[in-house]
Amino acid sequence: xxxxxxxHIVAAYDAEFKKLTKLISRMGGLAESQxxxxxxxxxxxxxxxxxxxxxxxxxxxxxxxxxxxLVVRMLALRQPVANDLRYIVATLRTSSDIERIxxxxxxxAKRALALNQLPAEPLLRGVVRIGRPVQTMLKDVMDAHLxxxxxxxVEVWEADEDVDALYTSLFRELLxxxxxxxxxxxxxxxxxxxxxxxxxIGDHATNIAETIHFQVExxxxxxxxxxxDASNYATLQPEDEDGDDDDDDLREDxxxxxx
Amino acid sequence: xxxxxxxxxxxxVVPPQTATPSNVAKMRGRDVCVFYGEKQALFDVNIDIMExxxxxxxxxxxxxxxxxxxxxxxxxDVVDICRVTGDITLDSQDIYDRAVDxxxxxxxxxxxxxxPNPFPKSIYENIAYGPRIHGLTRNKAELDxxxxxxxxxxxxxxxxxxxxxxxxxxxxxxxxxxxxxARAIAVAPExxxxxxxxxxxxxxxxxxxxxxIHELRENYTIAIVTHxxxxxxxxxxxxxxxxxxxxxxxxxxxxxxxxxxxxRTQGYIxxxxx
Numbered sequence: 313x314x315x316x317x318x319x320h321i322v323a324a325y326d327a328e329f330k331k332l333t334k335l336i337s338r339m340g341g342l343a344e345s346q347x348x349x350x351x352x353x354x355x356x357x358x359x360x361x362x363x364x365x366x367x368x369x370x371x372x373x374x375x376x377x378x379x380x381x382l383v384v385r386m387l388a389l390r391q392p393v394a395n396d397l398r399y400i401v402a403t404l405r406t407s408s409d410i411e412r413i414x415x416x417x418x419x420x421a422k423r424a425l426a427l428n429q430l431p432a433e434p435l436l437r438g439v440v441r442i443g444r445p446v447q448t449m450l451k452d453v454m455d456a457h458l459x460x461x462x463x464x465x466v467e468v469w470e471a472d473e474d475v476d477a478l479y480t481s482l483f484r485e486l487l488x489x490x491x492x493x494x495x496x497x498x499x500x501x502x503x504x505x506x507x508x509x510x511x512x513i514g515d516h517a518t519n520i521a522e523t524i525h526f527q528v529e530x531x532x533x534x535x536x537x538x539x540x541d542a543s544n545y546a547t548l549q550p551e552d553e554d555g556d557d558d559d560d561d562l563r564e565d566x567x568x569x570x571x
Numbered sequence: 572x573x574x575x576x577x578x579x580x581x582x583x584v585v586p587p588q589t590a591t592p593s594n595v596a597k598m599r600g601r602d603v604c605v606f607y608g609e610k611q612a613l614f615d616v617n618i619d620i621m622e623x624x625x626x627x628x629x630x631x632x633x634x635x636x637x638x639x640x641x642x643x644x645x646x647x648d649v650v651d652i653c654r655v656t657g658d659i660t661l662d663s664q665d666i667y668d669r670a671v672d673x674x675x676x677x678x679x680x681x682x683x684x685x686x687p688n689p690f691p692k693s694i695y696e697n698i699a700y701g702p703r704i705h706g707l708t709r710n711k712a713e714l715d716x717x718x719x720x721x722x723x724x725x726x727x728x729x730x731x732x733x734x735x736x737x738x739x740x741x742x743x744x745x746x747x748x749x750x751x752x753a754r755a756i757a758v759a760p761e762x763x764x765x766x767x768x769x770x771x772x773x774x775x776x777x778x779x780x781x782x783x784i785h786e787l788r789e790n791y792t793i794a795i796v797t798h799x800x801x802x803x804x805x806x807x808x809x810x811x812x813x814x815x816x817x818x819x820x821x822x823x824x825x826x827x828x829x830x831x832x833x834x835r836t837q838g839y840i841x842x843x844x845x
Contacts (some may be wrong), residue, residue, distance in 0.1 A: 319844075320843055321843065394836075394837050397829065398830075530829065
């Protein structure tokens with residue numbers, strides 16, 4: 313991947329590319345730390361940190377607007393083509409994915425504030441278990457974006473499947489807890505949303521990976537996108553006491569959604 | 572890899588066959604070399620100009636694109652020291668064959684130049700001249716009709732129909748250029764070559780010419796040399812990039828401008844050298 317930010321006859325054009333790269337890497341870095349802090353806020357029951365995350369999202373939003381106006385300006389003034397055009401379009405798309413990731417991190421922080429008012433929940437570590445690979449995906453995909461590394465992007469793209477699997481198993485775990493004791497319902501619902509947010513962050517990282525592939529290769533990543541999880545459609549009947557049957561229900565649902 | 576890949580190393584550069592109106596090569600260049608005296612200006616150019624498509628030739632100054640364009644209707648014949656080797660065919664007929672009447676060839680392959688160059692005659696005579704010397708009409712009524720339809724096709728009729736007797740040189744630059752296009756159309760050519768037809772025009776006149784090119788494509792095969800990459804991207808279906816006398820890359824315009832295969836093409840169209 314030829315570096316887009318040098319070699320133009322018009323030096324100001326190079327400067328705009330450098331600025332765009334700087335903005336997107338700052339945005340990605342912020343999203344990474346927002347996510348890390350949101351997870352820590354849950355794990356350590358840290359209200360102050362959760363509030364910091366809540367307020368920090370504004371900065372990501374501001375960066376997205378800045379990238380958007382720079383991109384519009386570059387499109388209008390430079391009429392970019394070829395790899396330049398793909399880089400600019402890819403950066404714009406990536407910035408909106410990161411903006412959503414920022415929103416999810418903020419939402420996780422808000423739920424951390426709610427959770428922290430409730431008794432400690434043993435299932436917290438399940439959420440943290442999803443959080444780790446999602447963090448890695450986000451970090452790797454931002455590195456891949458900055459390095460134009462398609463191989464790494466494809467790895468991230470494939471890693472989404474693991475996150476989906478973790479989400480599905482956590483979903484079932486949470487349902488079991490809620491059925492055992494209705495007092496778990498409030499915290500578990502929050503945890504469920506947090507898990508869903510993490511899973512969505514993974515999806516956005518996957519989007520970014522696809523964008524990188526388009527940016528570098530000039531063609532879309534193809535059709536073998538990792539399957540969506542089936543847990544949204546899973547059912548567990550409270551009167552159904554037999555755990556094996558639950559397994560079968562889930563398995564069938566997954567098969568249907570795959571087909 | 573997408574279907575639009577072209578292989579410039581091979582003998583022939585055949586553009587990918589997608590959504591073309593006829594999928595027939597109207598003109599073909601095979602191993603075309605051009606020499607000006609000792610200096611070689613073009614090196615083994617292989618290209619198919621597809622029927623009823625617009626082919627844009629782009630590249631930095633001195634890359635050979637205008638030289639190649641001028642080979643297509645033997646305009647280089649008038650340059651004494653110029654020598655052309657290789658084959659150029661029009662409908663599979665060698666245009667450099669001795670039997671070919673150059674005047675007839677240039678009626679079939681018309682040309683529009685960078686600077687509008689109407690004859691110092693009336694608007695009517697500018698158009699009527701060609702059909703008259705080629706004997707395309709039998710009477711005044713037929714000639715009148717050719718003048719009108721040519722001006723209409725060139726999008727100029729409405730503007731000049733009330734002053735056909737006033738001199739063509741009195742028109743604005745954009746109108747003059749459309750007059751020249753009308754003049755080229757009047758002799759019923761099959762191919763129209765355009766050598767930077769908009770470089771002396773303002774943006775509005777340029778837009779009108781581009782719109783015209785778009786319409787003309789339905790009936791004519793067009794090859795256009797342009798320094799404006801945006802123009803090439805807008806008006807053409809195929810783009811050929813020339814550099815230092817070589818045809819570097821030739822393919823679908825969309826592919827050339829979004830995902831060029833050759834580093835040099837990418838460098839040129841993104842504004843990194845030239």
